[in-house]
Structure formats: structure tokens, C-alpha cells
Amino acid sequence: MxxxxxxxxxxxxxxxxxxxxxxxxxxxxxxPAPAPPFSFNFDFSNTYTYRLEDLSFAGNAAVHGTIVDLTCNVPQCTTGRMSYGRPVPLWDRATSEVASFATEFAFKIVTPNDKARGNGMAFFLAGYPSRVPPNPSGRNFGLIDGDGDDAGSGPDRFIAVEFDTYDDSFERPKPIGDHIGIDVSSVANSINRTSLNFSRSGAMKALIKFDNTTRMLVASVEFTEAAAGSSRSAAVQVSAKLGDPRALLPPEGAVGVSAVGFSAANGATFQLNQILSWSFNSTLSAPHPPFKGHHKxxxxxxxxxxxxxxxxxxxxxxxxxxWWKWRSSSRDIATRTGGVRQFKYTELAAATNHFSSENRLIGAGAFGEVYKGFFKELGREVAVKKISPESRSEAGSKDLFAEVKTISRAKHKNLVELVGWCMNRRWSIVDFMCWCSHNAQKNSIVFLVYEFVDNGNLRVHLHEKETVLPWTMRYKIVKDICSALVYLHHERHPFVLHRNIKPNNVLLDKEFNAKLADFGLSRTTTDSAGKASYLDPECRRTGKFKRSSDVYSLGLLLLEITCKKDENSYAKVWNRYMENSLMQLADDRLQGLFDERQMERVIVLGLWCCQLNINVRPTVQQAMDFLENDGPLPELAKQEASSSKIGNQE
Incomplete structure (x- = not known):
């Protein structure tokens, strides 16, 4: 950037x-913007219409499936209360305006039988927050303490509409059967009542309204679902003039809010009190200054x-x-790559004539394009290999610095020397700010700068040039290749796998000294197992690359160096070996100008390296000893049948 x-x-x-x-x-x-009137609407059969944090539950009340059970039809469920979880505005302290409000709810009272029923339930307005008294009773619907004609006082004052299913003998005058009534801080002395038969266990709908002008509270109930054997009845209504709610609710109500909800309790007998849906609206808006929400x-x-x-x-x-991480990253990379020179992209561009097509080398490797360059300050020609992000594997992006370090430390006369490297980082603003990620490295173009080997590769000399590569040079090339692999496999700690041995990666200098190129790059690039035709079948089967896999590729390369172009496959050479006619495979372009013993030994070594059983393949150290010491030929047929003579290869 x-x-x-x-x-x-x-x-x-x-x-x-x-x-x-x-x-x-x-x-x-x-x-200030005009606030909408306060309201909510809950349908407990649809969980999308409410959140549990909008509701407050006490006692045995809870949501069960699509219904809120205030109590249940077993003796252990004695008291339950559900209220709205936040304060409800009933008057405005600043303007003294009292709210009109309306609430509608669907409910069921399920009684086990008409002879032994619970006490019923009530809709209430009380001080906020809602609280269950310490010793609630069924006769008082769990609204206040006591079991008689006690009245709530102080913080226990309330306004309620009761749905009574119990023959309350303490009420005066004694009601006849079930009824609804309007209570102000006392259940025993209801302001008004109306008889209603709850014994049919059908679903009901209640509508309760308060008018802030007339101060009338009106409650009506109708059956929306008749029980078996019963017919639906018309709505039943009860009403009463309340006066000013501010004088009827607890002193805490002076701040203009109240708790609203439902309460139920069972005594010696029990029943199931259920709420199916509930809506509420007030003509005032939600609480505003001086409440805590506004201050917040x-x-x-x-x-x-x-x-x-x-x-x-x-x-x-x-x-x-x-910025500091950006500037220090170069020093960190230099340490992780073993200190090998890191070129600037501008230096590489200048050395390669801006990567022009004239500088692009023919026969570039599978790992990327290769360009010829010249560094004046170094006084030497170089080969610059360009590795794009698309050709690097996921693991290669992480192992890149380790691979550069490995390649730079491999020093041998038959290995192409790594002169330096460069990373043209495609940084963006996001990469700069998110420096802890590896995206910039993944999206960068990597350049590896090698010594320039000026006589082409082995494939060109074997198959493309008219001038035939003489046997003496071929034999020297074989020994140079083995020497390089001995260094990588046995003299380096830890050892290094080449992973991509083939004629293209054997470069020749003017004296026809062979140098192996592209070693160690396979883990960094998507071409992680070399060319398929040179790949060990065992590696293809297991996906694991070992030193014996390099040995297999070496064997095929030896057969390609020695044999005729159309008869250098392992199968054809093996058949000739079994017929004792190996010399008929020798490259006829040599016109017989070769040392037959050397020729035979290199062909047999190629077969030995290509054994399908990895346990009978030689190590590259054994292969080198075989070439240099002129020992006896291995008996391949016997060794293929038994692996006892050669140790297990990695």
C-alpha cells in the first residue's frame, strides 16, 4: 500500500x-416526538407474538405449550400470578391526565367436577412491581393475605375483576353459584356482581374497559366455545363507578404506573385456570421523564x-x-526465511525487463512462469520463477516461509541455488487494518530467484534437439542426479523430499553438469505430487509421499535416459529383463556408442527403483553405491518375491 x-x-x-x-x-x-399510545397483544399459541421477558411469572404460573396455566388441576398447584413485566401508564403526573384503558383476554376455567372446584381467578391492577403476598389464600385469588374478609391496604391495594367459581360462604350477601364481580382491595365486599355459570369448561372471552371521563369500569364475559352438551350464551356484564384510580391504588402509583395481570389460587379444592391470549391498551404513552429509561x-x-x-x-x-506491524513484518519474514535475500518487486521488474515475453523462458515449470533476468549489481544472470496465488495450495500459503528457508539452506553442486525471493503483497485497506490475518500472504504473488542454468533442461536434450546426447554425458548426468538426491535424503537433517523428479527439472550447464530444480516446492503449490506419469503408484493410493516415492520417480527417469523412446516403460523393460535382452532397449540414436556394462547397470537400477513393492526398492544411497562400486547386479525376481534383503523405505 x-x-x-x-x-x-x-x-x-x-x-x-x-x-x-x-x-x-x-x-x-x-x-420531543409524539409518543404512540401504550399497548401490547399476546397470543400464546403463537410464540412470535410475545417474549418471555415481556411477562412476569410468580408461584405456579408458567407457559405450557400454547397456554399460560395460572394454576393446575393437582393439589400441589396452589397459587399463580402472571403480569406484564414492565410498568403500565395509568396517568400522567405532569398533566394529571388519567388514562382510559381496555383489556381483552381469552381464558378457560377447567373444573374437575361441580362439587369440588377451585376458587377461580381475577384480572387485577396493583402497585408496580407486582408481588405475591406472603400467605395468599384461594378465597382471595392470591391477591392479599388472609382467608376471610380482609382488605388490602398500603402496598397491597388493588382493583380487580374476579371470576369466582366457589360458593364463598363468607361473602355478604351470599351469591347464588358462579359470578363475576368488581373488587377494590377486598374480595369479600365486591362493589358489584353478576351470576355466570362457569361449570361448562368452555373457552371464554372477557372485555374490561375503564372510561377516564365517566370513571366507569365495565367488564363483560361471553362463551366463545361451549362445552359438550351445552349451548353458547349471550354476554354477561358487570359495571361499577370507581372514582379516581390514583386514590385506589398503592402510594407507589403516584408515579403514574401500575402492574396489570392475572392472579389465581386454590384452597382445599382445585381447578385449572388458563389464559389463551391477552391484549391491553392505554390512551397514554409508555412512561417518560422522570422515569429511569428516559434518564438512561x-x-x-x-x-x-x-x-x-x-x-x-x-x-x-x-x-x-x-503501521508498526507493517514495517516490522519484513524483518520478521527475513528471520523466518533463514536470512536469504528478499528482493524488491521493482528490482525484479528491472532485471526481467518488466517480465516481458522476450524474457520468458520456454518450458517453464508447472509451478509457475520462469523469466530470465540480469542483476547488474550482482553481475550474474538469474531465473525468476513467478508463483501466483492460484497455483499455491492452502497449506502452501502457510508453509511458504518454511519452504524458502529449506531451499535456501540446501547447498550442493548438483542443486540449483536459490539466490533470493520476493513477495509482491496485494494489500488492501482491510488487510492493512486486519494485520493479524493471513489473507495478504494468501493473495500475494511469490517470486523465487534462482541461479541461471544456461543449457536448458534434460527433456529438451533427450527429445527435442537434433544433436544426440552422448552416453558419457548421460551417465554423468545419472550420477549427478543421484548425488543430489543422496544429499537431500541422507545428508540433510531433517531430510528433504524432492517430490517432482522428471526430465524438466534436471537443468544442464555449459559443461553438462546436472542440477536438480524445484525441490521442496511441492508442499507450497497445488502440484503437490509432481507429474502423474512419474508418480509412485503407492503414493497415488495412500496420498503419502515418502523417500521411496522419490526413488520410484528416479527409476523412471533412468529408464527414460537409457532406453528407446517407445520402449522405456517399466512393463516393457521388465519383459526384456525377464528375456535377458536388455541391450535391445538401448536408445538406438546412440548407434551402439556406449559402455554396455554401464548401460545394463543403469537400466537394471531403473527397474530396481521402480519395484511396486516399496520394501525392495533401494535407497538413493544404495543406488549411488551400486553405480560407483561396480558390484553385482541385484536379482530382481527374487527380491520382488521377498523383502528380506532390503529394509523398509520411508
Whole structure:
């Protein structure tokens, strides 16, 4: 990333942060907007219409499936209460306006039998927050303590509409059967009652309204679902004039809010009281100043400039830290790559004439394009291999630095020397700020700078040039290749696998000294197992690359160096070996100008390296000893049948 881009980015961050701070500062005291009337609507058969945090449960009350059970039809369920979980506005303290409100709910009272039933349930308004008294009773629907004609006082004052299913002998005058009634802090002395038969166990709908002008509270009930053998009845209504709710509710009500909900309790007998749905609306809006919610919002607005400034400082610190990480990354990479020279992209571009097509080398490897370059300061020609992000494997992106370190430390006369490397990082603003991720490395182009080997590769000399490569040079090339592999497999600690042995990766200098190229790159690139025609069948089967896999590829390469072009496959050479006619396989372009013993030994060594049983293949050290010491030929047929003569190869 250029410095100018970083400067632009920093200025944008600064401007955005300051703008947010100023905007927040100017909105500390926004003009008041008209608030909508307070309301809620819960359908307990549809979980999308409510959240449990909107409701407060006490005692045995709970949501069970699609219904709220206030109590249940077993003796252990004695008291249950469900209320709205937040305060409900009933009057405005600033204007003294009293709210009109209405609530509608569907419910069921399921009695086990008409002779032994529970006490019923009640809709209530009380002080906020809603609380269950210490010793609730069934006769009082769990609204207040006591079991008689006690009246709630102080914080226990309430307004309720009762749905009574018990023949309350203590009520005066004694009601006849089930009834609904309006209570003010006392159940024994209801203001008004109306008889209603709840014994049919059908679903009912109740509507309760309060008019702030007439101060009338009206409650009506109708059956929406008749029990078996019963018919639906018309609505039953009860009403009473309450007066000012502010004088009827607890002193806490002076702040203008109340708790609303349902309460039920069982005594010696029991029944199931259920709420199916519930809606409520008040003509006033949700609580506003001086309630805590408003103070919190006002406090947050006052804090906005401070928060904006804090964000600006944090972003500034992050930019500074990112810049420091950016500058120190080069030193860190140099350590992780063993100190091999890291070129600048501009240096490589200048050395290769900006990677022109004239500098592109013919026969570039599978790992990427190769360009010829010249460094004046070094006074030497180089080969620059370009490895794009698309040709690198996922693991290769992580192992890249380790691979560069491994290649740079491998020093041998028959290995192509790594002169240096370069990473042209495709950094973006996101990569710069998220420096802890590896995305920048994954998206970067990697260049490996090698010594330039000026006589082409072995494939060109074997199959493309008209001039025939003489046997003496071929035999020297064989020994050079084995010498390089002995170094990689046995003289390096830990050992290094080449993974991609083939004629293209054997480079020749002017004296026809062979140098292995592209060793160690296979884990870094998607071509992780070399060319399929040179790949060990065992490796293809298991996916595991071992030293014996390099040995197999070496065997095929030896057969290609020695035999005729159309008869250098393992199967054809094996058949000739079994017929004792190996010399008929020798490359006829040599016109018999070769040492027959050397020719035979190299062909047999190729067969030995290509044995399908990896346990009978030689190590490259054994292969080198076989070439140099002129020992007896191995008996391949016997060794293929028994693996006791050769140890298990990695």
C-alpha cells in the first residue's frame, strides 16, 4: 500500500469520527416526538407474538405449550400470578391526565367436577412491581393475605375483576353459584356482581374497559366455545363507578404506573385456570421523564461526544499499531526465511525487463512462469520463477516461509541455488487494518530467484534437439542426479523430499553438469505430487509421499535416459529383463556408442527403483553405491518375491 493511500484512509477515519461526535453533540436535546399510545397483544399459541421477558411469572404460573396455566388441576398447584413485566401508564403526573384503558383476554376455567372446584381467578391492577403476598389464600385469588374478609391496604391495594367459581360462604350477601364481580382491595365486599355459570369448561372471552371521563369500569364475559352438551350464551356484564384510580391504588402509583395481570389460587379444592391470549391498551404513552429509561437515554446522549472521541483515539492507535506491524513484518519474514535475500518487486521488474515475453523462458515449470533476468549489481544472470496465488495450495500459503528457508539452506553442486525471493503483497485497506490475518500472504504473488542454468533442461536434450546426447554425458548426468538426491535424503537433517523428479527439472550447464530444480516446492503449490506419469503408484493410493516415492520417480527417469523412446516403460523393460535382452532397449540414436556394462547397470537400477513393492526398492544411497562400486547386479525376481534383503523405505 502506498503512503498516500494510508494518509487518505487516516483522514477519512478522522473526519468520520469527528463528524459522528459533532452529530451526537447536536442531538443531545432533540425535539420531543409524539409518543404512540401504550399497548401490547399476546397470543400464546403463537410464540412470535410475545417474549418471555415481556411477562412476569410468580408461584405456579408458567407457559405450557400454547397456554399460560395460572394454576393446575393437582393439589400441589396452589397459587399463580402472571403480569406484564414492565410498568403500565395509568396517568400522567405532569398533566394529571388519567388514562382510559381496555383489556381483552381469552381464558378457560377447567373444573374437575361441580362439587369440588377451585376458587377461580381475577384480572387485577396493583402497585408496580407486582408481588405475591406472603400467605395468599384461594378465597382471595392470591391477591392479599388472609382467608376471610380482609382488605388490602398500603402496598397491597388493588382493583380487580374476579371470576369466582366457589360458593364463598363468607361473602355478604351470599351469591347464588358462579359470578363475576368488581373488587377494590377486598374480595369479600365486591362493589358489584353478576351470576355466570362457569361449570361448562368452555373457552371464554372477557372485555374490561375503564372510561377516564365517566370513571366507569365495565367488564363483560361471553362463551366463545361451549362445552359438550351445552349451548353458547349471550354476554354477561358487570359495571361499577370507581372514582379516581390514583386514590385506589398503592402510594407507589403516584408515579403514574401500575402492574396489570392475572392472579389465581386454590384452597382445599382445585381447578385449572388458563389464559389463551391477552391484549391491553392505554390512551397514554409508555412512561417518560422522570422515569429511569428516559434518564438512561439522556445520559447516553450526553456521553455520545465522549464515545466518539474514544472511538477516534482507538482507531488512531490501531492505525499506528498496524503501521508498526507493517514495517516490522519484513524483518520478521527475513528471520523466518533463514536470512536469504528478499528482493524488491521493482528490482525484479528491472532485471526481467518488466517480465516481458522476450524474457520468458520456454518450458517453464508447472509451478509457475520462469523469466530470465540480469542483476547488474550482482553481475550474474538469474531465473525468476513467478508463483501466483492460484497455483499455491492452502497449506502452501502457510508453509511458504518454511519452504524458502529449506531451499535456501540446501547447498550442493548438483542443486540449483536459490539466490533470493520476493513477495509482491496485494494489500488492501482491510488487510492493512486486519494485520493479524493471513489473507495478504494468501493473495500475494511469490517470486523465487534462482541461479541461471544456461543449457536448458534434460527433456529438451533427450527429445527435442537434433544433436544426440552422448552416453558419457548421460551417465554423468545419472550420477549427478543421484548425488543430489543422496544429499537431500541422507545428508540433510531433517531430510528433504524432492517430490517432482522428471526430465524438466534436471537443468544442464555449459559443461553438462546436472542440477536438480524445484525441490521442496511441492508442499507450497497445488502440484503437490509432481507429474502423474512419474508418480509412485503407492503414493497415488495412500496420498503419502515418502523417500521411496522419490526413488520410484528416479527409476523412471533412468529408464527414460537409457532406453528407446517407445520402449522405456517399466512393463516393457521388465519383459526384456525377464528375456535377458536388455541391450535391445538401448536408445538406438546412440548407434551402439556406449559402455554396455554401464548401460545394463543403469537400466537394471531403473527397474530396481521402480519395484511396486516399496520394501525392495533401494535407497538413493544404495543406488549411488551400486553405480560407483561396480558390484553385482541385484536379482530382481527374487527380491520382488521377498523383502528380506532390503529394509523398509520411508
Amino acid at each position: 502506498a503512503s498516500s493511500q494510508l494518509l487518505v484512509f487516516f483522514l477519512l477515519v478522522a473526519c468520520c469520527s469527528l463528524h459522528c461526535s459533532r452529530a451526537a453533540a447536536t442531538t443531545n436535546n432533540p425535539p 437515554k439522556k445520559g447516553m446522549a450526553a456521553m455520545s461526544p465522549i464515545i466518539g472521541a474514544l472511538i477516534f483515539v482507538l482507531l488512531l492507535l490501531w492505525v499506528i499499531l498496524s
